[in-house]
Amino acid sequence: MTRVKNDDCDATTNGLSDECYKSWMMEHPSAITSFDQMVSKAKGKSIVVFLDYDGTLSPIVDDPDLAFMSDEMRSAVREIAKNFPTAIISGRSREKVYEFVQLTEVYYAGSHGMDIMGPPHQGHEVILFQPAKDFLPAIQKISNVLEEKTQKIEGALIEDNRFCISVHFRRVHEKDYDTLEEKVKSVVKNYPEFRLTSGKKVMEIRPSIKWDKGCALEYLLDTLGFSDSSDVLPLYIGDDRTDEDAFKVIRRRGEGYPIIVSSTPKETKAAYSLRDPSEVLSFLTHLAKWRNSFSGHSVD
Ligand SMILES: O=P(O)(O)OC[C@H]1O[C@H](O[C@H]2O[C@H](CO)[C@@H](O)[C@H](O)[C@H]2O)[C@H](O)[C@@H](O)[C@@H]1O
Numbered sequence: 230m231t232r233v234k235n236d237d238c239d240a241t242t243n244g245l246s247d248e249c250y251k252s253w254m255m256e257h258p259s260a261i262t263s264f265d266q267m268v269s270k271a272k273g274k275s276i277v278v279f280l281d282y283d284g285t286l287s288p289i290v291d292d293p294d295l296a297f298m299s300d301e302m303r304s305a306v307r308e309i310a311k312n313f314p315t316a317i318i319s320g321r322s323r324e325k326v327y328e329f330v331q332l333t334e335v336y337y338a339g340s341h342g343m344d345i346m347g348p349p350h351q352g353h354e355v356i357l358f359q360p361a362k363d364f365l366p367a368i369q370k371i372s373n374v375l376e377e378k379t380q381k382i383e384g385a386l387i388e389d390n391r392f393c394i395s396v397h398f399r400r401v402h403e404k405d406y407d408t409l410e411e412k413v414k415s416v417v418k419n420y421p422e423f424r425l426t427s428g429k430k431v432m433e434i435r436p437s438i439k440w441d442k443g444c445a446l447e448y449l450l451d452t453l454g455f456s457d458s459s460d461v462l463p464l465y466i467g468d469d470r471t472d473e474d475a476f477k478v479i480r481r482r483g484e485g486y487p488i489i490v491s492s493t494p495k496e497t498k499a500a501y502s503l504r505d506p507s508e509v510l511s512f513l514t515h516l517a518k519w520r521n522s523f524s525g526h527s528v529d
Pocket residue numbers: 281282283284288289290291292293296318319320321388390395397399428429430431433469471
């Protein structure tokens with residue numbers, strides 16, 4: 230049993246010291262203190278902002294239905310979206326993220342990028358890409374079986390994320406972790422076209438297609454007309470394992486900033502870090518102010 234144990238580190242549970250964090254920060258410096266250096270590379274380029282939702286724009290809470298973002302964060306994201314093309318890429322269903330964020334100015338990619346929508350046009354939804362449509366009937370079946378098989382495990386929660394399913398165990402007794410994982414695995418093994426991944430106290434079942442948050446980032450850059458990597462600086466802020474796929478894409482492109490949200494050292498492809506959503510808020514506010522300071526004349 231490994232999947233359900235180690236995905237939600239904090240300094241108290243993993244015993245990592247401040248010293249350890251400081252040395253990790255040397256490799257992944259704060260995006261706030263590195264701000265001037267980062268934006269100095271923006272000359273002649275377009276910044277495109279990609280944001281994860283849970284743990285990035287909203288703090289991690291016990292009940293996934295209560296993961297609200299603050300009004301300050303909403304205003305900061307709105308300000309960012311006024312100045313840069315902006316997308317929110319989440320493991321949640323697109324509808325659920327929209328319910329939380331409530332901004333019409335941004336692109337949304339739900340279900341780990343398998344459900345991409347542009348800003349609404351004349352009040353209508355603009356669905357751009359849904360590569361896992363064929364899997365919907367099977368997802369529904371899996372969801373029903375999981376509901377039934379896990380109903381006796383206190384605290385287990387199945388979340389329907391449309392093109393993928395989350396099995397939450399944040400509120401499950403630790404003694405029941407193994408049982409829950411076995412049950413989930415026994416269901417998934419009957420659906421070879423699906424795979425099991427993990428995040429923060431959550432197991433996720435998703436179609437085994439070659440599509441992830443990194444592919445969604447590239448798709449959105451192409452859609453926005455930025456396939457030429459020398460003209461664009463993509464900036465991606467995220468806190469979880471699935472965000473690593475986007476970090477890798479930015480690394481591969483050789484331009485842009487992968488930024489991890491973490492208050493503990495962890496293995497990551499990110500180049501910069503922010504401690505928590507409150508630092509994300511400061512960074513976004515700073516970025517919008519920096520852009521606004523050029524209003525009327527170009528940054529280029
Ligand atoms: O890609 P994200 O936007 O980060 O979504 C990843 C998962 O986030 C949510 O779960 C996480 O946040 C919950 C609320 O804070 C927390 O209770 C849970 O333990 C975390 O794993 C969401 O509910 C999942 O469906 C997403 O896959």
